[in-house]
Amino acid sequence: MRDTAGTADGTAFRTDVPARLDRLPWDRFHTLVCVALGVTWILDGLEVTLVGSLAPAIAASPSLQLTETQVGLTASAYLVGAVLGALGFGWLTDRLGRKKLFTLTVLVYLVATIATGLSWDFWSLAFFRFLTGAGIGGEYAAVNSAIQELIPARRRGQTDLIINGTFWAGGALGAVISLVVLSPALVDPEIGWRAAFVVGGALSFCILLLRRWIPESPRWLMTHGRPEEADRIVRDIETSVESRYGPLPPPSYGGITLHRRDHVSISEVVSVMFHRHRDRSILALTLMACQAFCYNAIFFTYALVLTRFYGVPNEHVGWYILPFAFGNLMGPLLLGHLFDSVGRRPMITATYALSGILLAVTGFAFAQGWLSAVGQTLAWTVIFFFASAAASAAYLTVGEAFPLEMRAMGIAVFYAFGTGIGGVVGPALFGWLIEGGARTDIMWGYLFGAALMLVAAGTEWRLGFAAERRPLEDVAEPVSARPR
Template structure:
């Protein structure tokens, strides 16, 4: 008797749904989708900023009694959770569907960040930060794959970069929240930093309601033996567009012929990632590792540099994070369209290399003591205007250059490798370097981050894929495609 899985894979059908999704004009559906799902990056920005902005309050907390090394360790715990959460939930996202997982991961985030606010000692704080990171890591895989699969090809670069840039709206919210809640005249004692983490849980509950109307990805449905449901969702979106008076052009692309499947074996996943597409794997690894070290090393310890080298009171850290966040948000917003017009290879490589060079220059000025706190903040604003666009493009690259069947897990694997190498080592290393109170040691750390960005930019220039304006199925042929 034949196995059900084998019978399923013998079924072949034709579909034009990807081409129909790509021909859509930008409409209210896409805007609502971006708000409901893209807000994940805002939550991550909020979490990372809070961790940095409240570091002084955490060290002063009688319950936690943390030092600079503990602050770096907490950053490492958050990233470790994000790495493992991305891998586990990324695998489930490709297997069970995008929609189920972006509810599960958000629920985990809400619970863990609420528990962080209730931490009673160092180890409980580290555990809850780990679980918060796991929720955010899982969100990345489900959210990025969903948004990519709904967004028309001609908008994909700008939309993806802008969504990733909302990380810095979260950073601004975290900074502003810390300014208010760490003010002893507003909130006294240990309560301030606890209320700061409560902001994330409250936002998460609102986001949970916003996501109720978001449908499953038709691209995921069509390869998991549910072409009728996929067709119904696409027709519903098309009907909304026609109601608004838009005429849809005819589909000119030939239909895809696909084998139905219920899952992709892990052996095929890793063969696809590291054999069939090994050059793309090298590019993804380089881009994500470099930006993870660059960002996490500097931003997780941003507050420590301000307090230890510029004597900024911990309650005032938020005022310096706000302009930093503005530069980071404006980068993807203003440069994002160029990634669709000028092209991926040129824009990704140039923003990476420029970011590295600027960090090396500003690091030297810091080491020489030539920058006051305002000038240092302006320097970081300029650097991260370009670095933010570069970092956002790393997620865009990984999400669009691997096949549909393994997209979420591909994001997870490269996020995990890159963040594991750069995101855990970075904050821990910089925490120790800052603890030495030696500007030269910190400068060495900046040089490492700068070198990684330049190398990643060179790798992208050599092997990057020109994916602008192309359908996801042309950039990476589906594993289930027949013929």
């Protein structure tokens, strides 16, 4: 039974759109959503891995001639762009809709990535990396919100973690590409690293074609005073699913009453984040900032550690990135279902804590010179098996923590603050530490990252909330559920 009736005065209506979306069996529609929207993470992983793997070649480029510090600064420029892009595009996503913005953001990414391959000096490279980051930051807000709103509640956690984890499928692809473009026997390295960006950017055009088939989020429509459009989209999805699976089961929960409005104000966003859901805001900021520092500090300078301290040739760095990427990919794939069955709080706490402990041990072993290039790679592979699931769960937590009307903005704000605090500083700091050449100094950087992961684990255990298998509207009441 569909429940979309309005009240007599037309200011409020009751809808069962969420319950109907959550009762759907897994269908090719959901697969299309995951592929068309989730492919962004593959491209982002490709992009970031190429930058990490190609860092020595980019630094040695005759036209660029970058220092290790400048390499770190270009990574920071990317992250600054991601911060500002997330905020700007996130705000627009909540006001204009998911579909419009996840089309615009991929266009920005496409153009900026191609332009990166045409850079002529440090400043042009940094600027194009900034624009690329802006596109990706916007993608995080628009795409994460859309995916979580379209996936049934019982599969939301696992699906979100796996999609975020596919970043590392792109990472593995980037590592393979780097083996080709950095091989002097196959291609001039100066041409190779540029071609990698141009081709990678051009491939993202395929995303635009796939996304034409993704509808606007019905949940966004219903919370922006357009329940009739939301009902029509859900009805079309149901008709398609029933043609393959037969009659659908009745919804497992009832409808929700909402009040018509087109957007929430900035003052309402601030009130929800820092008054009604203050604990969730503290949790979201902590999880995002700690994982961002750990990930970006280590990964953006990974190739520099291999070449400087272990003597790995530039053209062989990709072989060491591959197992690292594999560990990151397998973490969410193998652990993701536990976030829906065992629960968010115990799993997030455990993955953050294990990552921190193992990082501290590995940092000490690095300072003592106990590790070879292979040993270092194996250690990172094990650490980031857990850290990848933890980082993906941070994005899941932020998306579930706040009302539907401000979910994209919530993702954007905490991605921006987390990345700004933990991500922008990390690459520049580690680039500076590596340039100094002292293993002990770098160890203290690793220990600091480990401490942050343990702080995040403790915060989750204290402030974490149960969201597994629950409707988004139950986890965080929509703003429009309350009269103005």
